[in-house]
Amino acid sequence: MSFLPEPAFDHGSTPAIGVLLCNLGTPDAPTASAVRRYLAQFLSDPRVIEIPKLAWWPILHGIILRTRPAKSAQKYASIWTKEGSPLMVWTERQAKLLQGRLGEQGHRVIVRHAMRYGNPSIASQLDALRAAGATRVLVLPAYPQYSGATTASVIDEVARWSLAHRHVPEFRFVNRYHDDPRYIEALADSVRAHWKSEGRGDLLVMSFHGMPARTLTLGDPYHCECLKTGRLLAEALRLSEAQYKVTFQSRFGKARWLEPYTEPTLRTLAEGGLKSVDLVCPGFSADCIETLEEIDMEAREAFLHAGGQRFSYIPCLNDRPAHIRALAAVAEQHLQGWPTTTTPDATALARQREAAQMSGASR
Numbered sequence: 001m002s003f004l005p006e007p008a009f010d011h012g013s014t015p016a017i018g019v020l021l022c023n024l025g026t027p028d029a030p031t032a033s034a035v036r037r038y039l040a041q042f043l044s045d046p047r048v049i050e051i052p053k054l055a056w057w058p059i060l061h062g063i064i065l066r067t068r069p070a071k072s073a074q075k076y077a078s079i080w081t082k083e084g085s086p087l088m089v090w091t092e093r094q095a096k097l098l099q100g101r102l103g104e105q106g107h108r109v110i111v112r113h114a115m116r117y118g119n120p121s122i123a124s125q126l127d128a129l130r131a132a133g134a135t136r137v138l139v140l141p142a143y144p145q146y147s148g149a150t151t152a153s154v155i156d157e158v159a160r161w162s163l164a165h166r167h168v169p170e171f172r173f174v175n176r177y178h179d180d181p182r183y184i185e186a187l188a189d190s191v192r193a194h195w196k197s198e199g200r201g202d203l204l205v206m207s208f209h210g211m212p213a214r215t216l217t218l219g220d221p222y223h224c225e226c227l228k229t230g231r232l233l234a235e236a237l238r239l240s241e242a243q244y245k246v247t248f249q250s251r252f253g254k255a256r257w258l259e260p261y262t263e264p265t266l267r268t269l270a271e272g273g274l275k276s277v278d279l280v281c282p283g284f285s286a287d288c289i290e291t292l293e294e295i296d297m298e299a300r301e302a303f304l305h306a307g308g309q310r311f312s313y314i315p316c317l318n319d320r321p322a323h324i325r326a327l328a329a330v331a332e333q334h335l336q337g338w339p340t341t342t343t344p345d346a347t348a349l350a351r352q353r354e355a356a357q358m359s360g361a362s363r
């Protein structure tokens with residue numbers, strides 16, 4: 001392997017700490033071609049599809065990328081905003097607000113947002129942080145619950161970027177914050193606020209993104225962390241076991257995924273006589289196609305069609321002040337003990353030595 005020559009870190013007056021807020025990513029536009037590009041990158045990630053490439057490639061390129069983009073693009077179009085994809089808009093806003101909070105901490109902190117798939121890429125934002133003088137970078141995947149498919153995939157991408165650089169910044173990673181009291185309180189606060197303004201249903205369904213069921217037996221902690229978040233949120237809201245239910249949504253493909261599945265559960269509950277339900281998605285830090293379309297449109301329709309009378313969707317934490325406070329607290333906790341001083345920059349020192357020798361020689 002060979003490394004390209006690269007400019008020294010631009011330290012400016014004080015070396016900075018970068019904070020990279022990462023989310024999953026989203027297409028650049030609600031069109032079939034943009035969705036195809038996005039899905040091709042996403043579904044080629046071996047962290048996401050754990051099937052040998054030889055078996056998966058013909059399915060991905062022969063079937064999925066020919067059929068899914070057009071259907072998905074229509075769904076994206078139904079949630080797209082003037083500013084763009086909701087996931088992008090919220091993540092960008094969260095990073096700005098986080099910058100406002102972390103900028104107050106006494107050291108120079110530069111917050112950037114990045115997407116694991118699509119834009120802005122993790123690589124481009126790490127380049128930008130490096131150019132701005134960040135010699136240390138805290139990577140904060142906006143996934144409260146750890147999973148190999150999400151959190152570890154972000155870590156892979158950071159490692160891939162590092163493979164191409166000689167002078168790699170110091171990294172720290174937030175692997176999870178599923179049981180952080182400030183995150184739980186932010187969730188509880190949003191549910192209470194919703195009940196106050198919209199009224200309260202007979203059951204609170206907590207719907208998390210699903211994962212293939214086999215990941216649980218293979219050792220992925222995701223399922224356990226979702227259940228713990230659910231229990232802690234229920235405790236914060238003083239709910240009995242009969243007053244809430246944890247479910248899993250967004251099944252992809254034919255394999256068994258984590259159960260119970262959200263939409264079939266809602267249908268069964270409605271058929272069993274449940275009239276009024278509140279639904280919250282605690283594992284999504286920002287509203288996106290999976291919450292706005294799959295839950296607030298499709299799951300709502302399924303519940304009402306099966307005899308339910310009231311379906312009340314509680315938005316994700318998005319830019320709620322308690323959420324930004326929680327993210328800032330999680331970041332601060334991981335920044336603790338990280339000195340802002342840096343090792344002398346080898347290139348800068350070599351240049352200084354060279355300049356001193358030159359000026360000595362000319363005298």
Ligand SMILES: C=CC1=C(C)c2cc3[nH]c(cc4nc(cc5[nH]c(cc1n2)c(C)c5CCC(=O)O)C(CCC(=O)O)=C4C)c(C)c3C=C
Nearest residue numbers: 024025026027048072087147149209211252283288289290
């Ligand atoms: C919150 C955590 C997430 C986990 C865990 C996760 C696992 C996972 N997802 C897929 C397949 C798809 N997910 C899609 C969208 C999507 N997924 C997450 C989050 C998690 N995924 C988010 C935030 C989004 C929204 C993106 C947006 O643009 O709004 C999609 C694309 C949409 C579609 O075509 O349905 C797919 C496909 C798998 C296979 C998986 C675990 C193995």
Ligand SMILES: [Fe+2]
Nearest residue numbers: 024209250290
């Ligand atoms: Fe997903």
Ligand SMILES: [Fe+2]
Nearest residue numbers: 250289290294
């Ligand atoms: Fe979905």
